[in-house]
Amino acid sequence: MTGLMQEMTAKALRLNVPLNVQLDLTYRCNERCVHCYLDHDDHGELTTVEIKRLLEEMADAGVFILTLSGGEIFMRKDLFEILAYARQLMFCVKLKTNGVMIREREARRLKDLGVESIQISVYSHRPEVHDAITLLPGSLKRSIDAVRFLASQGFKVVIANVLMTQNMQDYSGVRALAAELGVDCTLDPTVTPMMDGNRSPLRLGVDQSALRQVFRDEALVGDVEEFCAVPAAADENDMESLPCSAGHTACYVSPYGDVYPCVQFPLPTGNVRRQRFLDIWRHSDQMNEVRSIRLKDLTTCSHCTHVSACTRCPGLAFMEGNMRGPSSQDCEKSFARTGIESANMLAKRRAVPNLVQIRAVPAAAGAIA
Amino acid sequence: MSKLFVARDSRVAARSLDGEMMIMSGRDSTLFTLNRTATLLWQAADGVTPLDEIVERRICVEFEVDPSVALQDAESLARELANHEILQVSKEPILQKSAGASR
Ligand code: SF4
Ligand code: SF4
Numbered sequence: 001m002t003g004l005m006q007e008m009t010a011k012a013l014r015l016n017v018p019l020n021v022q023l024d025l026t027y028r029c030n031e032r033c034v035h036c037y038l039d040h041d042d043h044g045e046l047t048t049v050e051i052k053r054l055l056e057e058m059a060d061a062g063v064f065i066l067t068l069s070g071g072e073i074f075m076r077k078d079l080f081e082i083l084a085y086a087r088q089l090m091f092c093v094k095l096k097t098n099g100v101m102i103r104e105r106e107a108r109r110l111k112d113l114g115v116e117s118i119q120i121s122v123y124s125h126r127p128e129v130h131d132a133i134t135l136l137p138g139s140l141k142r143s144i145d146a147v148r149f150l151a152s153q154g155f156k157v158v159i160a161n162v163l164m165t166q167n168m169q170d171y172s173g174v175r176a177l178a179a180e181l182g183v184d185c186t187l188d189p190t191v192t193p194m195m196d197g198n199r200s201p202l203r204l205g206v207d208q209s210a211l212r213q214v215f216r217d218e219a220l221v222g223d224v225e226e227f228c229a230v231p232a233a234a235d236e237n238d239m240e241s242l243p244c245s246a247g248h249t250a251c252y253v254s255p256y257g258d259v260y261p262c263v264q265f266p267l268p269t270g271n272v273r274r275q276r277f278l279d280i281w282r283h284s285d286q287m288n289e290v291r292s293i294r295l296k297d298l299t300t301c302s303h304c305t306h307v308s309a310c311t312r313c314p315g316l317a318f319m320e321g322n323m324r325g326p327s328s329q330d331c332e333k334s335f336a337r338t339g340i341e342s343a344n345m346l347a348k349r350r351a352v353p354n355l356v357q358i359r360a361v362p363a364a365a366g367a368i369a
Numbered sequence: 370m371s372k373l374f375v376a377r378d379s380r381v382a383a384r385s386l387d388g389e390m391m392i393m394s395g396r397d398s399t400l401f402t403l404n405r406t407a408t409l410l411w412q413a414a415d416g417v418t419p420l421d422e423i424v425e426r427r428i429c430v431e432f433e434v435d436p437s438v439a440l441q442d443a444e445s446l447a448r449e450l451a452n453h454e455i456l457q458v459s460k461e462p463i464l465q466k467s468a469g470a471s472r
Binding site: 002004005008011012015017019059062063064087090091092093114116117156 | 379380381382383384385386387389391393395398400401402
């Protein structure tokens with residue numbers, strides 16, 4: 001984040017303005033990624049008219065950065081109409097897509113509309129690995145073609161890679177591919193549970209040794225010693241700080257109009273079909289509860305060695321059952337970085353009952369002497 | 370002195386945050402903030418109202434400044450914003466698609 005953006009974010013926080021919103025236009029998708037957290041059926045998406053009204057409400061509420069995502073945004077036939085309207089309202093529009101439906105013509109139209117940047121998911125540089133994750137034959141080629149079309153229009157393109165057991169060996173290959181295409185690349189080692197709380201996608205996530213390997217790769221983390229250092233003890237300021245931007249300067253709206261603090265934090269706070277966006281943002285009890293939490297309020301984390309440097313996601317903690325609790329996946333990451341067990345890990349270890357209990361048998365009369 | 374016309378560049382992103390305009394350049398995503406005077410100029414830049422009229426009707430009214438000094442300042446501000454591709458400046462009315470009114 002640039003200095004000025006940081007300043008504006010601090011101002012938005014003071015004024016309770018949702019500067020940054022992700023709006024998922026649909027959960028439908030032309031890929032079927034094995035790790036995806038969504039149900040791809042259409043349960044009654046917002047109509048074009050409803051989305052336009054929502055965009056007006058969001059502009060009035062002060063939303064500046066609008067990320068349109070899905071599902072696959074190009075599954076919406078009215079995508080360009082929505083984009084044109086969003087740009088007319090002068091949002092800084094960012095897109096997340098798999099790129100499969102972006103050809104030269106689409107890339108040009110996106111450029112003409114003044115879209116700011118586009119993130120495209122690529123899981124491997126090898127078709128047999130990428131296509132086995134998306135379950136769409138030929139998808140890698142189409143996604144890479146899209147990156148090329150967009151880059152040739154001068155777009156800021158980011159390749160987003162999610163690390164799983166299936167593609168663990170390929171992240172360097174994806175990075176090399178991104179460099180060859182002249183675009184940026186991000187790597188996320190977190191597979192998330194499904195929106196409904198189903199945790200089965202987590203079985204695809206990488207293990208400790210893979211995390212350790214990634215966190216010690218200089219090309220990814222820069223100064224390894226610094227990145228993996230034992231965190232400094234949390235001071236008073238740390239304990240008064242906010243867990244993250246969710247509900248403070250950012251939120252998420254689903255294709256059905258449900259407003260959550262973040263795409264990864266599925267706590268229902270209201271629905272834009274029934275309430276004004278700004279009323280939900282300002283007055284929802286749930287949003288205000290999220291807003292009230294400081295690090296010092298976290299049940300386990302506030303006693304943890306890692307608390308000042310942890311990437312703890314309150315949304316993942318919520319999906320584990322407690323928005324003030326720890327997020328086990330972030331515990332794993334903190335452990336992989338530093339080799340120090342988290343407060344959560346230690347508590348769980350203490351809580352495991354001994355399976356074999358050996359009790360001394362009291363000496364009884366008539367026992368063998 | 371010939372008239373100048375100014376129009377918001379259609380590729381920028383913009384939002385007002387408590388009266389302070391945030392503008393992101395469409396060329397390279399650089400973020401700018403405009404002070405109150407520059408914000409007034411930006412909001413009035415519809416491509417067809419001459420700059421001197423904008424200065425007279427919007428800026429002088431709001432800030433009680435000398436019109437000729439204000440016009441000089443506004444011209445240099447407009448040219449600076451044009452350098453960042455935030456505003457278009459022309460001696461003719463700018464009738465091409467201009468950015469919508471920012472909220
Ligand atoms: S930490 Fe989690 S809840 Fe917070 S913004 Fe990031 S993904 Fe969303
Ligand atoms: S490592 Fe785990 S317990 Fe410690 S702060 Fe992070 S999420 Fe909380």
